[in-house]
Structure formats: structure tokens, C-alpha cells
Amino acid sequence: MKYIYILLLCMLWGCSSNKKQQTIISEQKEIPMINLSENISEVSSLPLSEVATNIEFVQLESTDESYLGEIQRLHVTEHDIWIEQKSFFYIYHFSRSGQYINKIGKIGQGPEEYATCSDFFIDENRKEVYIVSGEKGILVYDFEGNFKRMATKLRQSDIFMSSETQHILFNKNFFISQNMNFYNPTTADSLWSFALVDSTFHKKKIFKNPIHIGKEEQIIANRAQMDRMVNYWTEHMTSIATYNNQLTLKFPDTDTIYQYCFDKEELIPQYIIATEEEKGDYEATHKWFKERNAFNYFTITAYYPTKDFIYLLGNKGDKIYTYCYNKQNKKVRVQKRQGKITERKVPWFNIPYRRMERPFILNNDLCGGSFTVEYYSYGKYWTDVLEPNSDNNWIDIKEIRTSTTRDENKQQEFIRMLENINENSNPILVIATLK
16 A cells, blocks of 8 residues: 555656756766776675764654654754654654754644645754645744745645655755656656756756666656556666765766766766676666566665765665775775565556665674664764664664674663663664764
8 A cells, every 4th residue: 555655646746847958067087987897805794884983872762742653754963863754744853862852843734834744854054944845835944843934835746747856955055856757747858857946946957867868758658647557667766965065976877976066067977887787678677567587687776975985785686785985996895685576466567566675784893783874964974773663673682792893882882772672662873973
């Protein structure tokens, strides 16, 4: 039912865009290459200590006002933790030590209220919380929970054409991103992937995923349509990072990591990714309901920049590959893990819905166990969420006890916190601060 509900919501959204496309350019200089096919060394693990200066574990305070179920979205800032609970649409405000502060948002049909939340983001400088409502627009509240203004009355369907969207506030500039689940595009120029927008979220400049160019007619023909259930095309989200005061991104299916140049308002190639692996037929690998053999091809789905390394996450078949590129010596290490392709039958399709989970996992040698990067916040924080009542999102205390760590006192503190968890406890956040 989860996927049916998402599909029905997605089909209610449509969008058009008449802004001029901004061409991606390349500066006349040599672009560093990340070679994934030559001189690769395979390793059993990749340590968190290489990229993180500090590790915190934060037990979120559980009260009648702040008891959380499944976390939908999370942002960690220098002073605060902001959480959206799945299906409830409020934004819960905690201190960095986990103390509950207040709840942001007003649910309803009034002028200062909303009924759904599809995204949220934080402006620390102005101490504002932006809540993106699919049916209302974007509402702005202060940190105390008071309504301030409507940033825009544009609805999701006025801005986007897809179900998977992102909103970014960086260096006082607003950006939006969408994937390829196009529902009601009107022209080829509607097939944008990343855009600079003004403070009212009207598009100023759009950027296309280069892999879409030349496939516009096919993409439009294979979109999800409201009048019939189709095996439409889909893709992963654009991978976006704001590490080291740079906005960088990697479009799906491409071999380039771009840096956004604020002076020129252009995307500049920062790294080229080279591989000899087969990527497979575009249509077969992009169908919503894929045949099993469509997973046999190689793909990079996400990247994570740090001070000394760039991590690339991908898969081939049911194997997960985590590459670690060293910026100084240009060498690449890879950790291979066994993954699982899950299948789920859907009544109106003759093949099951298949998906491959690709978690980004490092060896947590700072306090024990493993560290799964679930959220990447404000360029410097990686967060792993441990949910006490989840079979899939908890951690084995025995594994932590037997781990070799750099700080045994930190390890024992972590174990004591985990041992004191009960069924009424809120999640524990494990927060790594990047170098």
C-alpha cells in the first residue's frame, strides 16, 4: 500500500517550466579523474576516523509532546536538531544534546496552516524554518514556532514535475532539484534536473542532466500518466553536497561531479569518474518495474565529499561497492558488501517491483560497531539514526563490545546508553562531524 499511496500522490502533481536552459560549461583546465577500473585496492572496511574529527551520540528526549515514531527527514546544525516525523508533518526542535525545545508548524486549513509537508529546511542566519506544503506553498516560521510569512504560494505542481524533489538553501541562495519521474511535462525544456530559484521559488536558471539530452521524446512518452498505470521510467535523485562551503552535485547516470560557480551561475566539472564497467540498456535499467537482469549492470548512485577523500556508492548485481578516492595520491580503495534485491508483487503488473538498498556504511572505529550515513546535513555532519523499535535500524551491542576503537571510554559510554533504551525511548542519533 505504501508504494500505491506514493504513486497516487505523485500523479496529482504536474508542472511546466518556460525558463531558458542554462548550459553546463567546462573551464579550460585539466579535470581530475577518479579511475574505478585501474589500480584499485580492495579492503575489508573503511574507517570513519579517516574523515570525522568527533562522534556524538544523542538520546532524543521523549515526552508526551516529543515522542517520535519513524523519522522522515532530519537536519543537524551547529546548535540544533530538526526532525520531521513520518505522517505527522510537524517539525520537532531539539537541542544538540537532545533536549526537546518545541514543535514547529500548524496543521489545518487556515491561512497560517498546512495539511501536508513534503520537505523542510532551515535558515540558521535568519532563524527560520521553511515548511514545504504540496497543496499550500512554502510557509515560514521562526524558531519559536510563530508563523512569519508565505515564502511562495506556488504549489508543488507549480514548481516540479516529479515526485522526488529537493530544496536547498546555501550561501543565501535557493536551489531545487527533481528526478525523472515526469508526470505532466509540456515541452522538452521542462525536463530540467536542477535549478536556481529566487526567494519566491520561481526558476531563474535551469540545468539539465546531460544524459537526458537527446532522449527527451522517449522520456516524455514513458512518463507516468494519470489515465493508465504504466511501467514508467524513473531514476535516482541527484546527489548534492555542501561540504567545505562548496555546492557540488552528481546527476544520475553521469560520470561527472560538478561544482556550482556562484559568480557565473554555472556548473563547472570538478571530477570525472572513469570505469570500464557495462552500464546496460538505458530503458531496461530505468523502468519502474525492472527485470532481474537489469540489476546486473554497474551504477553509481551517490557520492560523499570530505576533506581528503571522495566516497562513491554503487552496485552491480546484488553487490554493493563503496569506493574511496584519495585526493592527494589519486588512489582508490573499494569495499564490497553483499546486498539484497527485494521483490514485491503488485496486482496490476506481471513482474514484481524490485529494489536494491545501497546503504553507505563505514567502520565506526571511534566508538564501535558500524556507522550508516543516513543523513548529510549542512556540509559537515553525517548522522546515523538508531530506532529502538526497529528490527532493521538498530545496532548489535555485542558487535560494539568486540570492536577495536580509538576511544574505549567513548565506547563504554555508547554501550551504557544503548543498554538503557526501552520501548518508550526516542531514537538515538550518532552524529559524526567531518574534518
